[in-house]
Amino acid sequence: MAIKKKTLLKVIILGDSGVGKTSLMQQFVNGKFSHQYKATIGADFLTKELTIDDKTVTMQIWDTAGQERFQSLGVAFYRGADCCVLVYDVTNQKSFDNISSWKDEFLIQANVKDPENFPFVIIGNKVDVDESKKIVTQKKAQQYAVNLGNLPIFQTSAKEAINIDQAFDVIARNALQQEENEEFNGDFDDAININLESENQGCAC
Amino acid sequence: MSSADPSTYPGGQINFLYVKSKVYIHPSTRKQDNLPGFLYVFKPHPTATNNELTLGWVAECNVDKSSELYRTLLHVDSTGNEKLARRPAAYGSFSFALRFMELYSIQLRTPHPGWWAGSIVLNSKSGYDNLPVLFFHDDESESTKKEMNARKKNFEIFGEDKELFWGGSMFLSVLKKWATLVRTTVDKSVYLVNPTQDDVNNFSPHRKNGLSAAEDENADKNKGKSGSNLFSEGVNKWFTETKWTVLDKFAQLTKLTQDKLTELNNTLSQDPYYNKLISHPEVQKQLNSEYGDMAKEYLAHWAMKIREQSNRSRRIEMSDKYRDLLVEELGINRGNKLISETEILNAYEGSREVTEQEWERWFDSEGRLCITVGEVEERIFHGGVCKEIRGEVWLFLLGVYDWSTSAEDRTIIAQTLESDYKLLKTQWQENQTAQDDEYFKDQVFRIEKDIKRTDRNMELYKRTTPDEDEELAITNPHLLKLKDILLTFNQFNDKLGYVQGMTDLLSPLYYLYQDETVTFWAFAKLMDRMERNFLHDQSGILDQITTLNDLVQFMLPALYGHLESCDSNNFVFFFRMLLVLFKRELPWGTFQKLWDILFTNWCGSQFHLFVILAILQKNEWVLINTLNEFDQFLKFFNELTSGYSEEDVDEQGNPISPEEKFDLVDLLTRAELLFLKFKSMINVIDLNTKPGELSPISDNLRQLLSKEIVIKRETKRVIG
Incomplete structure (x- = not known):
């Protein structure tokens, strides 16, 4: 058994109910789309191995329930996150308006050390729909992302697999950067990373 | 038995008083190395005292099958009558023989469903403790099977000390004819052989006097009261110790080391289902990949499935015995008067749904219930209802x-x-x-x-x-x-x-x-x-999570210690089961049946928490030994039913094979037995709590006994 350091990137997907969080995760990890996804209750995650510039990492993507009141449980799920994805539905103005409150809520629940520099990525999903139904324009969204702190933004379709890999590549790079920054800063509060390392070194405790 | 010299048996023979065949030694974890042999007790000469009797074991392969000795061993085993023969060879693989006076203690390790055969560990006074562990393969022993059947006919399926009857307990009861055995209170599986007063004091600090304590054990059978005292002593001991010591012990087990994985694999390799599963390509794939979190989670599910399968087949083969094994696994002390035998025997009978005819019989010509509500609830609780009447029944159950x-x-x-x-x-x-x-x-x-x-x-x-x-x-x-x-x-x-x-x-x-x-x-x-x-503030669901936390700490302290040391005792991984009452976990017909049962409130209005407790109890071993991080626990519980797919329903929405996917019957039996145990523990603690003294039982735990549903309303309208 090869002993090598394995990097785990923890990514949290947030956004209003029905914007397509589960679909985005499923499309990225399993390359499939279904009409049968149910409203997510509680939280679940999927993992995917990725290679970023010759470095193999495991991305752990957390899918959560979209109804606001369930976020108080987030504290259990967000701990140790390396990147947060904020999703809205391009056909739903309200889901777009809520992006900044999802961001704030995350920063509170995750107890992030350096909120100013924590990586967020915005995704506007369901771009496969008729132009007539698109309410949030790309221009408006891009301006908004700049105002929120120059956040990367992608227009995707989980249904048609449009822009999914591109978005997750940026998510992964941001997460990796965050992970390395934390390590550099000697931030070993993250229980998940500590355990991973000690196991890989075959710690005999 | 006449002899020329009354101090010896003729021809230098000895007298076999007891023989048990198919008692094995397991020299390694490999099954093919298991060594069958004879466990025996003989009297060396006619005037020998009990202290001079000899206990020994000889491998089958070291006894010549054509010899008189071989025939004698078989004869004594099958008839139970004593018989003379030559002394077995003291040499050969793992053979040993020692006199009773040299025996210090015997530890009984009861058989465990799906995992291991029962065994005994002998310790000698000389401290020469290389005596091999003896495994009783009861399923191979004709005499044990015969005895079991006879007991079954007479409804005496329990051996000494009200515990499950098996080869080892049978051996112990035979031994009591010749030696004084005192069960220690420090470790209830250990019996001291002809102990001194000091030994008794050391191992049973709560006993006032030594040897008469041996009589106490027998007296317990006749006096229910002292039985419940022993039981309460156990509860109190648990209560003072667990919270502190167990947590320490389990902190050491939280990391799954390479050794632990090897150990796990060794344990599994003794299971017949292991071999079937290991040839599965998916298992192979996982084993060949480097150990990662994925493999670990897989291992956990895998171990669970093996157990699940072996439990299921066991249950089909012998449903009564399965229930008994469960009672034992859950550590329920039978005959303590706090849990009645009827209650144990009634514990969930999944095959008996209430039928349309039965339902109709409960109402008179005016459509008025003619049996008591309690009877209805108990009956529905033990089996659910058939789908034809479910709609009508729920209108009553829901009120x-x-x-x-x-x-x-x-x-x-x-x-x-x-x-x-x-x-x-x-x-x-x-x-x-x-x-x-x-x-x-x-x-x-x-x-x-x-x-x-x-x-x-x-x-x-x-x-x-x-x-x-x-x-x-x-x-x-x-x-x-x-x-x-x-x-x-x-x-x-x-x-x-x-x-x-x-x-x-x-x-x-x-x-x-x-x-x-x-x-x-x-x-x-x-x-x-x-x-x-x-509720908007999530307080109702958090109340249940808090209660669950208390309940697990109370009922499964070892597991709780493990979860706590892994920083995973917040129990949020049960959120989905709690929020929609297992609707997402179970196929259509199965959760409906569970709802039949939950809606009766027969074992309290919060019986769903005992169902979760049963899930934890059932998987306790796997959880403690294979998982140690929050996300692993979450994945484990989220995927408990990963084998079940939404498509597994027929046109009427009935599950095609719920039993194959989620063993509800098994879980409900466990849940009910856990409830009974919980109730009796509360009773014991209450009896021992003096008036005016603060009860150690939290209000939310106590509320689990109530049949009143817990109503908590939203107080103001909130968006989101």
Whole structure:
């Protein structure tokens, strides 16, 4: 058994109910789309191995329930996150308006050390729909992302697999950067990373 | 037995008093190395005292099959009569023989379903403790099987000390003829052989005097009271020790080292199901990959499945014995008077659904219940109801109809409910101002979003056209009914409104009645019980998580210690099971049956927490030995039913094979036995709590015994 350091990137997907969080995760990890996804209750995650510039990492993507009141449980799920994805539905103005409150809520629940520099990525999903139904324009969204702190933004379709890999590549790079920054800063509060390392070194405790 | 020299047996023989064949030594973890042999007791000469009797073991392969000795060993084993023969060779693989006076203690390790055969560990006074562990392969021993059958016929399936009867316990009871055995209170599996007063004091510090304590053990059988004292002593011991010491011990076990993995694999390799599974390509794939989190999670599921399978086959083979094994596994002390034998025997009988005929017999000609409500609840709790009557039964269980009503009363009630519903519905449907309200519009939006993704695989809720656009208006008439019901509920309970998860509770009700009014009232009643799950501040669900935390700490302290040391004792991984009562975990027919049982409140209105406790108990070994991080636990519980797919239902929505997917019968049996154990532990603690003294039992634990449903209402309307 090869002993090598394995990097785990923890990514949290947030956004209003029905914007397509589960679909985005499923499309990225399993390359499939279904009409049968149910409203997510509680939280679940999927993992995917990725290679970023010759470095193999495991991305752990957390899918959560979209109804606001369930976020108080987030504290259990967000701990140790390396990147947060904020999703809205391009056909739903309200889901777009809520992006900044999802961001704030995350920063509170995750107890992030350096909120100013924590990586967020915005995704506007369901771009496969008729132009007539698109309410949030790309221009408006891009301006908004700049105002929120120059956040990367992608227009995707989980249904048609449009822009999914591109978005997750940026998510992964941001997460990796965050992970390395934390390590550099000697931030070993993250229980998940500590355990991973000690196991890989075959710690005999 | 006449002899020329009364101090020896003729021809230098010895007298075999006891022989048991098929007692094995397991020199390695490999099955093929297991060595069968004979365990024996002989009297070396006619005048020998009990202290001079010899206990020994000889391997089968070291006894010549054509010898008189071999025939004697078989004879004594099968008849139980003593017989003379030559002394077995003291040499050979693992053979040993020692006199009773040299024996210090015997430890009994009871058989464990699906994992290992029962065994005994002998310790000698000389400290020469290389005596091999002896495994009783009861299923191979003709004499043990014969004895078991005889006991079964006489309903004496329990051996000494009210514990399960097996080869080892049988050996112990034979041994008591010649030696004084004192069970230690420090470790109840250990018996001291002819102990001194000091030994007794050391190992049983609570005993006032030594040797007479041996008599106490026997006296217990006749005196229920002292039995329950011993039991309460155990409870108190547990109570003072667990919280502190167990947590320490288990902190050491939290990391799964390479050694632990090897150990795990060795344990598994003794299981017959292991070999079947290991050849599976998926298992091979996992084993060949480097050990990662994935492999570990897989291992956990794998170990669980092995156990599941072996448990299932065991249950099919011998349902009574299976229940007994469960009683033992759960550490339920039989005969302690706090749990009656009837209660144990009644514990969940899954195969006996209440039939239509049985249900009808419970009502007189006027449609009035003619047995007691308690009888109804108990009966439904132990088996659920058949699907033909489920709808009607739920109306009673949920409280739409009172049990005291006649058929005529119910007709009148139904009419009232009909008009009440219409009125409620009109209040929003024919009120444009109400519909223009922002809150209302938000409700509509949320409801539509969720009913479009609830149980769409069911025939009733399917898309009207296969390529129906998700984003367009709903066309399926049944979904439209669900929407109206939820909007009317928003009118009815305007502080709570619609919250995610409610469609999962509503859809099965509508499926049963397919009538808007009846479904609405059944839903409204169900929501009395469920409202606390949906409160804006999440306090109701957190209450349950807190209770679960207390309950696990109380009932499964070792597991709790493990979870705590892994920083995973917040139990949020049960959120989904709690929120919609296992609706997402179980296939259609199976959760309906579980709901039959939960709605009776027979074992308290919060029996669902015992079902979760049973899940934890059943998987305790796997959880402690293979998982040590929050995300692993979450994955484990989220995927408990990963084998089950939504497509596993027939046209009527019945699960094709729920037993194969989620062993509900097994879980419910465990849950009920755990409930009985819990109840008796509370009783013991209460009996030992002096008046005025603060009870160590928290109020939320005590509330688990109550049959009253816990109602907690939303206090103000909040969006989101």
